[in-house]
Amino acid sequence: MKARAKSTTAHNQSHQLRIIGGQWRGRKLRIADVEGLRPTGDRIRETLFNWLAPEIRDARCLDLFSGSGALGLEALSRGAAYACMIEKDARAAAQLRTNLDLLQAAYGEVHQTDTLTFLRQKNQAEPFSIVFIDPPFDLNLWQSCIDALDAGNWLAEAASIYIESGLDAPYGTPAHWTLHRDKRAGSVNYRLYYHEPER
Numbered sequence: 001m002k003a004r005a006k007s008t009t010a011h012n013q014s015h016q017l018r019i020i021g022g023q024w025r026g027r028k029l030r031i032a033d034v035e036g037l038r039p040t041g042d043r044i045r046e047t048l049f050n051w052l053a054p055e056i057r058d059a060r061c062l063d064l065f066s067g068s069g070a071l072g073l074e075a076l077s078r079g080a081a082y083a084c085m086i087e088k089d090a091r092a093a094a095q096l097r098t099n100l101d102l103l104q105a106a107y108g109e110v111h112q113t114d115t116l117t118f119l120r121q122k123n124q125a126e127p128f129s130i131v132f133i134d135p136p137f138d139l140n141l142w143q144s145c146i147d148a149l150d151a152g153n154w155l156a157e158a159a160s161i162y163i164e165s166g167l168d169a170p171y172g173t174p175a176h177w178t179l180h181r182d183k184r185a186g187s188v189n190y191r192l193y194y195h196e197p198e199r
Contacts, residue, residue, distance in 0.1 A: 017030075
């Protein structure tokens with residue numbers, strides 16, 4: 001019985017997300033039990049949101065592969081005005097909506113759709129000031145997302161774009177994206193770019 005209880009506890013902890021900063025700091029939220037769901041780790045998130053601290057308040061955020069909601073929910077907790085979260089998996093999207101309701105986060109919105117399908121529509125709303133690109137590494141979607149973002153009126157002037165990838169991810173960025181921060185944690189690279197309007 002003890003072994004089973006311990007196993008159940010470990011399972012429950014592995015399917016939880018902890019908000020690490022802002023108004024919901026310390027809140028633990030359930031994560032959908034979806035194969036391959038890989039929330040951004042606490043240490044990487046802490047570093048990322050330290051980078052974003054000067055611009056997170058009142059930002060409009062676009063989280064392209066939301067999964068657990070680790071980035072979009074963390075952004076809202078730290079004062080973002082709006083977070084648009086894209087998630088293809090129906091169970092993960094449903095759990096994201098449940099967590100937004102639990103947090104009474106009126107300024108979070110979940111779209112259950114394919115990310116590239118979403119991006120290939122031209123954006124008719126206000127552009128986003130912060131974008132998170134953290135796709136499943138095995139799908140190699142970085143370049144497609146970068147190209148679609150740049151072509152579709154998604155990025156505000158001076159927008160920040162976060163990219164999380166494996167060490168050898170094959171992507172390039174436009175000349176008017178400037179690399180601001182670049183770090184490695186184990187087998188993960190994470191980078192923050194600034195979008196500068198083309199002259």
